[in-house]
Amino acid sequence: MLSERTRTVRVLVLGDDVNTDLLHPPRFFGTTQEAVLPGFLAGYPPEVAAAFRPGDLLVGGRNFGCGSSREAYVRAFRYAGVGGIIAHSFARIFYRNCINAGIPLAHHPMLYRELTSWEEVAFDSAAWHVTRVSTGDTIPLTPPPAHLQRILAAGGLLAYLALNAT
C-alpha cells in the first residue's frame, strides 16, 4: 500500500559526472522563471526537458551536479518541479544547494543502473524509499544526515533560519 505522502512519478535516468552546465547552461543565468526555466536540462537534446513533468525525479550516478555553484539551476529545478534527486554520489556544492532549497536528495549506489528513463515509481521522501510501479519492488534509499534532514523538513535553509531566529 502506498501512503499519502508518496506520489507516483517518473524518473529521468542520467549517468555519471552529470555537470551543472548540462543541467542548466550558464547562458540561461537569471533570477526569473522566464529567464531560467528554458535552461532546464538544456545541455541535453530538447526532447529530454520536453518529456519532464512536475514531480518527476532525477536519478544519476557518481558525482551528480559537479561544476558550478550558481543556484540558477536550483531555481530551474523548482520551476520545473523536480520532485527529488537520487544518485550514487553528489558534488558537494550541489548537495548543499538542493538541501538548502528543500529539494529531497538521497543516495543509492545502483538505482541509475536499475531503472530506465520515464518508468513510474512511487517516491516516499519521509520513509526514504522508492517503489517500482511495474514490479512493486520497494527500494530503500540512504537519506541525508540528521542535521540536513532538519533543514529539509523546514522546507529549506531560509525557512529553517526563520524558524530558529530568536
Place this chain on the structure above:
Amino acid sequence: MTICTQPLLESLFSARLARPVRAGEVVQTPVDLVMAHDATLSLLIEDFERLGQTVRMPERVMVTCDHFAPPARIDWANLQRDVLAFVRRHGVPDLRMYQGICHQLLLEDPRLLPGTVTVGADSHTLLAGAVGGFATGLGATDILAILATGETWFQVPASVQVVLTGTRKPWVMGRDVAFHLLRHFGEDGAAYRALELWDDTGDGLSMDARAAITCMATEMGAKAALFAPDAVTVEYLRLRDGKAPELPLPPRPPADTAYVEALAVDVGTLDSLIACPFSPANVHPVREVEPVPLDEVYIGSCAGGRLEDLALAARMLSGKQVARGLKVIAVPSSVRVMGQAMTAGYLQTLLDAGVCVSNPSCGACGGIDKGVLASGDRALMTSTRNFRGRLGPRDSEVYLASTATCAASALTGRLTAPEEVWPC
C-alpha cells in the same frame, strides 16, 4: 599512546575551535572572509530582504562585479543594478567594480592569510587556498546565511598529501601540474577531500602557478586545496602587503599523519597536458592528441590570465603574428595584473601579434561574453571547464590547456605543443 600529528587543515580547525578536530566532524565556525559576485549575489537579494536580514560583519565581505563586466545584456545590467543597490543599502565597504575576477581579487587581498577561513559564492573559491588557508565555494543560499549570521557548518574533510618534486621543463606550467592531478583523480576522485600541497620542486612554483593548481582542484571534486606556507608564500605576502607576515611556517607532518592518500609527483617528468572535450579530467599529453584546427584561443579566467601567463604568452608571440582568421583573446585576471603586464610591455607585444586584449572579467570562461563560441567552433582555452554547452552550442568543443600550449597553438592555428615553437 602518542597523538598522531594532524594534516594542516585539521590543525587549522583544531586551532580555531580550541579543541582537537578530526576529519569527518561537522563543525560550526565563523568565517574570516566572504566573497560574492554580481551573478551569485543577485540570486539571494530578494530572499535576504524578504527575511529582513542585515549583513552581520560587512568588513569581512567582498563584493565583485566581474561576471557582467560590464553587462552585455539588459537583463544582466538589471541584475547588477540590484547588486549595487544591495551593497549601498547594507553598507558593504568593499565593492570591486570591474577590478578583476573574484578569485584573483581574493588572492590579492591582505585579509587572505594562511590559516584563515574563506568562503565564496562560486565554486572556484578553492583558488584562495594557494596562500595556505581553508577556502571553499558555496551556493548563494549558504552565502545568504553566512552574510546574516557570520558563520556556517562544514564537515571537516580528510586530507590528501601531495608532494611536488623535480624541476619543470621550461614550457611546463602550474596548469600542467593541475592536469596531471586531474588525470590521477578524475572528476570526483578528490570529492569531499582537501588537497594539502607541499612544493619541493627545484625552482619552486610561483604563487601564480599555485593558484592555477588550487583553482583546478575544484574540478577534481575537492572541498579545499591548500599549499603549505613556505618561503614563496612569505615573499608573496611581503610584496602584496608591504610587510613581512608574522608567520610560523608549518613543519612537514610525519609519515604516520592521518592522510587518506599520499601522492608524490615529480614535475620533471611532466609534458604539456591538455583536457579534451567534454571533461576537465579527460587529460592527455598534447603531443598525443591530433593537431586539430582551431577557431578560437582564449587566455584568461581564474585558472589562467595571471602575470606569469601573460609574460609567457608575450615571450612566445613576440615579433610574430597569430594565425590568420583565428580568434585569439587574452583577458588579464585583474586590473592589478593588467597594469603590471602593461608596464612590462606584455600587452603591447600581444596586441602587436594580433591578440584581442580585453578587460579583466570572467568573460568567455563563464559562457558570458568576450569569446563565446559559434555552432561547430573548436576552441583551446586556459579556462576552467569544457563541459558540453558551457561556452556555446552543444556542437561546439573546448579543449583546456596551459597558456604555453595556447600561445603555441595561436601561432599555428591548430593544437600545438609548446616545444614545437620553442626556443622562444
